[in-house]
Amino acid sequence: MATFGNLSDRLAETFKNLRTKGKLSAADVDGTVREIRRALLDADVALDVVKDFTGKVRERALGDEVNKALNPAQQVVQIVNEELVQILGGQQRRLEFAKKPPTIIMLAGLQGAGKTTLAGKLAKWLAKDGHTPVLVAADLQRPNAVTQLQVVGAQAGVAVYAPEPGNGVGNPVKVARDAVKFAEQKQHDVMIVDTAGRLGVDAEMMKQAADIRKAVDPDEVLFVIDAMIGQDAVATAKAFQDGVDFTGVVLTKLDGDARGGAALSVASMTGRPIMFASTGESLDDFEPFHPDRMASRILDLGDILTLIEQAQDAFDEDEAKKVAEKFATDSFTLDDFLGQMQQLRNMGSIKKMMGMLPGAGAMKQQLDNFDEREIVRTEAIIQSMTRTERTTPKLLNGSRRLRIARGSGSSVTEVNQLVQRFEQAAKMMKTVARGGMPNVPGMGPVPGAGFSGGRGKPQQKKKGSKSGNPAKRAAENAALANGVKQGGAVAGVGGSGFGLSGNAGKPDGPSEEELAALQKMLGR
């Protein structure tokens, strides 16, 4: 990873240089723009898009808004973020359903982009919303694509219309046309047509796709594209736009470490909205696309919202409430501490989660050094205590601590540190749970200043001064609506409402306690 610094690292480095100066000169801007250009190219953004993009950023960075700003460097970050969101989310919208069912959704894309898997994900997602989708096997080209669709359909629990065996047998246009009748008869309100993968240069296959489109007159044609694709994204997207004229884009394999520059290229060259993102191999790894989050991913402003959502999924809400109560009534015990830690582990790799925090790019090194097993060791220590000791840590005298240290294969110092950390945490949690804001020294404001936030953090991560993080978390929570995602709001695009306020405004959003609890763990 670290050997070929990614886009975020690059920009962070550039902006660091910028921030040390009070004012931006034209030369500064040019240098920054050069770095942005290179970084975007490294992230596989198409050359034409890069030229266009850097041109706009340069123009705005030289304008008045930057020089009048208190902190020009932050202003540049803001501009870049805004422009990214503008391109990525300028056309944000949801699936359009037909007035008269069935709604027909057709999938098209290169080989191996993930169409068949996506068909299953989309069907499952729609079924969850109360629709009755049917999958149509119109990929009769690839060996056993039909079988794959049937398996995927069974996994998603939806019907599959597959009259032809595939493997080169049958006419996909006819299958698609017949499927419409089938859907009408069986009262499926949505039908998803999986087509064969085809290359943009393959005129014959493109014509076939166009024929399928003509035959069924779909309400949506989704172009499925791999987030890892390189400069060819533009040529391919153009070929598909000319060939089948897709209405929306789906970005797949976002769970990899590709920066997804293709998203920027496709959105900017075709003007079609990116509607969904596919983030894993399980059928549930599918979500509406959030342009502001994607911009943040590219810019390394941190993917706070995704992080919170993940945390929410993993945290048992009742459990969290109970814990919050315990904080308030001072009955938080080491047992609860352990439980929380185990919940945290359910969320997956801590490193991955930390990677989503703002400015994490700047602390990749520390992240690499972070030892996940530290948590296991803590668990071992707690589990070496007796029940009574866990509920009343005050009992822990020297000899008990020695016993625990032996039992868990650690040293007394480590046990002491844990107890100390626990006490600090409990004390602070109490304050937070009562609605107070713990007094945190040296914690600058984070929103919009992702990079400075990042640089301040590492020592907290390592030393376990957990006091810093909940405050930051709370601050962020409060600032979500206006701070971090300002980009989206300022750009004045539908995107901001799409990704952000839906979440921040949600009454059952993550409560401060949950966040604090999560943050406490991270603060280890």
Add this chain to the structure above:
Amino acid sequence: MADRTSWSLSGALRGMFAKKTIDAETWDDLEDALIQADFGPDITDAVITELRAKVDRYKTTDPADLQRMLREGIEERLAKLDPTLKLSERPAVVLVVGVNGVGKTTTIGKFAKFLRTYDRSVVVGAADTFRAAAVEQLATWAERAGAQIVRPQAHGQDPASVAFQTVEKAKSEGIEIVIIDTAGRLQTKGGLMDELTKVRRVIEKQAPISEVLLVLDATTGQNGLAQAEAFIEHAGVTGLVLTKLDGSAKGGFVLAVQEKTGIPIKLIGQGEGINDLTGFTPHVFAQKLVG
């Protein structure tokens, strides 16, 4: 077959080389063309710096010379490593790995056919027990190629055990070449990458592995390098296969991959037909790329 010229850079370069002299614009165009071919900023810079030096040294102003130098430069970079497949063990075990959707199963089908035309007996192991219908897809290919196949007994069976059984079968029946298909996995999934290490370890209990082929999709951008590095670390890749070269993507990133990792390209795939797989020849590749 799709139009071959679309794959080549020649279209992008034609205007440049048709001009009378080399000027600043030529260099800009060349840089753009290389970047658009996914060479990546680093390699592009390196190639251009080298070319500039050469042009200065030979004091040429003729774009035709530049074209020749570019071709030679790329060929030289590609030819540094030996692209020969080493399948002299019996059985020769070939493990095929890569991220999702790059064309591993298709490549195996074509590779099996390729070997069958040389009259080698081949058995393929369907160790992609994860993706829906992957086993059936491989079975179809095996049938087309005239190769035997070892299937998992149950869905979701440990891929290592399928691999083990395949090699076992080859040994007991005297089959010359074993090709193991694996499930696609993104290089960021630590657990899945460890699984690959295990497959490798389990096979090696039976027989040494002759080749570990990493399949790379030509449409991939700079992420290809990250893929290669992860797979080299976990699977001990010995050769690269570049697929989907029949599209408009130029796969320039393989140059960076080959250069940074020292792993040679061994095969290239150019279509969905069973015969669309060829050995890699640096000279031909560079010729086609530059025109």
